[in-house]
C-alpha cells in the first residue's frame with residue numbers, strides 16, 4: 324500500500340524539518356526501563372542539574388528509512404545500529420537501551436510518520452535515536468536516570484548539485500580522538516572535539532578535515548565524520564576499527580560491496596606519507612568518505628600547510644559505482660543480497 328507522501332519543501336536543509344511524532348522511554352535504577360511512548364514531537368523538560376548538561380553523557384545513532392520502488396518502506400540495517408548504540412552506552416557508562424526496545428522504538432516512529440518517508444531519488448527519512456543522562460545531580464559519577472528518544476527528519480538528495488568531490492584539509496595539529504579515547508563510540512563529545520578544526524578548515528576553503536593520529540599525526544583515521552577509503556592502483560585501503568575510528572555501518576556495507584566487485588580491500592593503517600608517495604608515482608586513484616548521511620563522499624583535493632594534491636574534479640569510478648549500488652539496494656531496485664533491509668510489516 325502506497326502512503327500519500329508529505330511534500331518536501333524546496334529549500335529543505337538537512338536536519339531542520341522534523342516529523343509529527345517522537346518515541347521515548349525512561350530509565351531509573353528503581354524501575355528499570357519504562358514502556359516506550361509515541362507522542363507528538365515536542366520540547367523536553369529537563370532539570371537544570373541534569374548530568375547531560377554538565378558532564379556530557381550523550382550518545383546517538385543516525386540511520387535511514389527509504390521508500391522502496393514497490394511502494395513499501397524499509398529501514399537500512401537497524402540491528403547493526405542498535406548494537407553500536409549499546410556499545411556507545413557501555414563506553415560512556417550509560418544505561419544500555421535493550422536492543423529490542425531500540426528496534427521497536429525506531430519502527431514505531433517510522434510507522435507513525437511513514438507519510439514523511441520521501442520517495443524521490445536520493446531522498447530518505449533520517450532517524451536519530453538519542454540517549455541522555457537526566458539525573459539531577461552534580462557529583463561526578465555515571466547518572467542513574469536516562470531518557471532515550473527517537474526523532475526523525477525527511478532529507479532531500481545529499482548531492483542536489485551533483486555527485487562532486489570536495490576539498491579536504493589534512494589536519495596535523497588538532498585532534499578528534501586519541502588512542503584509548505572515545506573515538507569508537509558515537510558520542511556528542513567527539514563532535515564538539517571536531518568543530519574547531521573543521522571551522523578553521525572551512526575558513527581556508529575546505530569542506531572538512533582528514534583526521535590523523537593524535538601522537539604523530541602520520542596515520543589516517545577518518546575524514547570529517549566519516550570513515551575513509553583510499554584506492555591505490557591495486558589495493559583499496561581503510562584504517563582498521565580501533566579506539567580512534569568508529570565502526571561505520573556504511574563502512575561495513577562498502578567493504579562487502581568492494582569484495583563483491585572483486586577488488587582487493589585491506590583494513591590496515593596507512594600514513595599520509597604513503598598517500599603522498601603513491602600520488603607521486605601516479606598510483607593514488609581515489610579517496611572517499613563513507614557515512615549514513617552522504618553515503619559516499621568523494622575527495623577531490625587534499626590540502627597541507629605546504630602543498631596540495633589534486634585528485635580530480637569528477638568523482639572516481641569506484642566512488643560512483645559504490646554510491647549507485649548502495650542506493651539501488653536501499654531503494655529496492657537491486658536485490659538485497661546481504662539482508663540489509665528491514666521492511667515495515
Ligand SMILES: *Cc1c(COP(=O)(O)O)cnc(C)c1O
Nearest residue numbers: 548549550569571572573614615
Ligand atoms: C556516524 C559516524 C561515522 C559513519 O558511520 P555510519 O554508520 O556509516 O553512518 C563515521 N565516523 C564517525 C565519527 C561517526 O560519528
